Amino acid sequence: MSDVVEQTLSVLPGLLGQHDPGAGPGGAGGPGRVSATSRLGSLIRSITALTSKHEEEKLIQQELTSLKATVSAPTTTLRLMKECMVRLIYCEMLGYESSFGYIHAIKLAQQGNLLEKRVGYLAVSLFLHENHELLLLLVNTVVKDLQSTNLVEVCMALTIVSQIFPREMIPAVLPLIEDKLQHSKEIIRRKAVQALYKFYLIAPNQVQHIHDKFRKALCDRDAGVMAASLHIYLQMIKENSSGYKDLTGSFVTILKQVVGGKLPIDFNYHSVPAPWLQIQLLRILGLLGKDDPRTSELMYDVLDESLRRAEINHNITYAILFECVHTIYTIHPKSELLEKAAKCIGKFVLSPKINLKYLGLKALTYVIQQDPNLALQHQMTIIECLDHPDPIIKRETLELLYRITNGQNVIVIVQKMLDYLKESKEEYTIINLWFIQTMNSVFSVGGDVVHPDIPNNFLRLLAEGFDGKEDDQLRKYAVQSYLALLEEEDALYPQKFFQVMSWVLGEYSSLVTDVDPEVILTKLHSLLKKTFVTSETKAWIMAAVTKIASCTSCSKTVDKLIQEFSNSLDAYMRQYAFELKHLCEDKALMRNLLPFDASCNDMVVDASLSFLDGFVAERLSHGAAPYKPHHQRQEEKLSQEKALNFEPYGLSFASSVSSSGVTGRQSPTGLSFGSDTSGNSAETGHKETNTLKLEGVRKLWGKEGYLPKKENKAGNENEPQTVSCGSLLAGQVGDPPASQSDQVASLSEEDKEKQQLASTLFIGLGSNAGVSLMGKADTATQKFKRKSKINETQNSEEASDFQNSAVSDFGPLLDTVPINMDDCEGNTHTRLRKASLCSSDIVEDSLAFETPQLLKKSGLDDRLSDSRLSQLSLFADSNIEIFQPSPSAQCESANKTPLVPSLPEELEELTHSEVVELCQSDALALYLCKVWTDDSLLLTVFVSNKTTSALNAVNLVFEEAEHFQILESPTYQFPVIEAQNVERCQKCVWMNKICTQGILSGSVNYQSEMETRLEFSITLSLLDFIRPMEMTTEDFGRLWLSLSNDVKQNIKMSSSQGSLSAALNTLQQKLKLCIIDIIGNEGILACQLLPSVPCLLHCRTHSGMLALWFRSPCSALPDGLLYQCQKVMEES
């Protein structure tokens, strides 16, 4: 009895609150009497009204204090507690800790009625984490609820377990949860599986023994439970795919049934059957089939089907397509599928929807290593994406470019990356790490072929920064990543990379406070002793050591280093060691000399060395000889000796850099500045003459090659005083090519730039690239602004072995895609004609566009590629005239008087297609007309003789096709075809094996001057073989029951189709189905596949959906027809 009273009392305040909201002040006064809901409301309202963060903090603190008092008051009812919890959740969401409430959340879950319990559990799952000690207090409640007879309580317990549960208590609930796997309610089974998944994640050992239960869950009769078990399988297969290969067949079967629409309709999302389930399954298949041809074999069919079924009608189908493509490229490759997948990627990349474009780029990035040619197909799109307004797209594009980085295009790609970095100051924090990592890979992969400006630009970027605190962050990242790289003993990197590393370490290692400078010094020291480090790099390292030494008070490593190198055989090293030693003795001077982070500060150099004037005057007065510049001395010496000059040639630029490297804390780009301005010294004089000589040479052949003009300009503007010799030179040579390109500007500048960029970016990608480059390089050598010497040399190499590689690379393509050779030749001709009309620059551009396409054909026939090669070289000479007397003239004249055949009268009355041209040669033209007779598909082939003489013994042969059967014989002979005459032959065709579309190929042989063969192919679709089938409703019913193969699918009807009858009419017209009967919202249709395979269709409309149900004795026919139906319904 007391129980009842207590219970009643406990609900009272809540009731009051509920029925009388806002009764706060008028109530009994205690916080418990005020409606909590309205308290939450007023709290939110007052927070919204606040303007500053500070005020909000004050208000929330007040709220928390009052909440604290309320929850700990013994009189507080559970109902009120529930409201308090919601407010606490709100405060926590805003980021204010309310740990005092945690224990009450657990209490609420323990003691409350269903609703209160639910909020209690929710609060626990939001407040606590797995290792929280309070969580142990929840275990008993969970155990109790799991055993409850109330399904809601069981559900709640399972939910909390799958969100958060202490690992060590798993054994306490595991048997209970295992029991739930057999529960009659699917929701319980589903949540139990989810809980087991959680256990598997946090303690895989503890659920080891119930793996067979997972398998049971996988074949649960409810698809939802099965789907939940896939989470576990995905995880397990990710960890160890080899242990689950035996399940491949099951996953394939499941996917097949999902794709085939076997799930209940409410699993559909936008009429796609269970898309998320499909995605999950595709991922699993990808993991299973990776590097395993045998397993992959099992899934080809279903992947093909998924690709086919995923007709584009909604975002979610793209999600499935993307997953399909990913899987196809992950598993053991099958060329047919790869081809389809590649086509799919094209759809993504070319899509105007940005999300899809992004995914397209992502897919390209993924497949690029397997199939670099794919990038070439989309090169212009990729170029456009580089300038896309969305930085994410840009980033993904760069990621893609990074994957195709090679020795030849590294310059342009890195330049693009730097540009990107400069632009994206805002996204800065995000890309810091990525940028440094990418640059690291570029340096280590690109190696010493990296353009010297790239490390310089990179370092300048680091040094100049963007005046924000992120600069230091970026530098810190750099230092940390280099330290990690150097951690590896004997790691071999390109010299340039070592130089970059040592400069950064020297400048910025003090930013990283948690690393002892001594450690860094030791690393640098050990580097110095390595044999693979060149003396130039050593100079950089010594400079770094000096800089670090200036920041530390005294260092054993530095002392050791000085001692070691003071008697080095290398004069430079000895010099550095000596300098370092002296600097170390005077720390004050050293600090003065090497201030921290001053690499960007302008240095005032007294170029006239006036501070030495006193010294000079003194020496002169002591009788020393006046100073003579180096060249003067040399001249005198030469005139004195009048003999051969045995002097070594001047020091290389590199060593002059290293000699000045240690002298100041300048940015590396500014190194030459120091020596240039102090041009009095003999050594610099020497160098100057050297560079002067080089200048003329470099213009054409220099190692630096041409640099983009605008880049140089920017460099000049930004830092006129620190332009390095190299870039100055390049700047000078930058002009002439630009003026040349002006002369040939007939295309818009922008397009041209893009194409140039494309060719520089995609250089060296497969054999394709070789050609696309050749086409451009040979014609446009002079125009190239961004071309390096490397490109040129590689070009010539590739040119020489291009033919072989092209043929071998496209071997497989030949097998799968029958390309009509004659067609191709015709194509070439038209192109040539076009070419002869245009001026040379347009030729170049059209070539660039057509090359990828051309190349595909190149494998076809050596003759063809030969002729193209010669074209290319001819283009290079801009001598297009030679092409005029090509066979195209003849071809053209033939085209002018086409002999268009027509059907004989008896066939004219039947339904038939238009007459289309199949193929052509100089002598013959083939035309085709499909005639759909009642009992077969009649292919009428017209052979027209274009020559002026009769042709004898023309043979027409159809090849055997997998899907089609030609009635009677597959060959036909025309004994004679008169000049300028048309003959015709007819063949009846049936479809043997069902496919939505297939190719029937054949050839024509004839004798002109020599035996000539002409190939052609005809595309036939399933619909060519479908005929309406008339029957009565009773017959239909009888037949329906006797058939077993059925396929069901729901299609969304567009508003235009409206009613059932409209939809059925569409099907009747487009698919040649015969409407048998329409009753209410149901309709039945029938058709037959020639010769006599019936297929019945039952349609029903409900709420905008058209449910299709096919039955046929042939299992593949319903699938094929369904596909056609979907297509037709979407089109209409």
Add this chain to the structure above:
Amino acid sequence: MINAILVFNNHGKPRLVRFYQRLAEEVQQQIIRETFHLVLKRDDHICNFLECGSLFGGSDYKLIYRHYATLYFVFCVDSSESELGILDLIQVFVETLDKCFENVCELDLIFHMDKVHHILQEVVIGGMVLETNMSEIVAQVEAQSKLEKAEGGLSAAPSRAVSAVKNINLPEIPRNINIGDINIKVPNLSQFM
């Protein structure tokens, strides 16, 4: 796996925060702030995916978001989730909210925070997608709110009645499954059972 689900309004005020990964309170708040700043400066017509760098401590994570009127729905996921799949999952979640609240608006999310969380729990549990079938989610939620009404109405009644209600099992949830129709056969499995 989904690492976090964040909903905030156009001013960056959080409306729903759910982390599926253990993170310190400050880190969580920082993530919310930074995510908001990242998402805010993106136009509505550019792509819905966003790299979130080292926000979550790895480079693998991605933000996938949708903007509805005054609210941003942001899912932070790792590479094992399908971008477009999640994008549509957000749609499913929002449509479900819409069904449950009848024209959901920002205020619903504020004043029925617990209910929103409960709905979310039916869709995503522990970072894994549990259910994507909208009618099923709604059915579950409705069953629960029926219970809520029942308890609310009975709360004044004697406790006997309350306990009677407590022991009533959940009403049969219509899932429209014709078991004969689901043909998910797993032929290879018989040997294991």
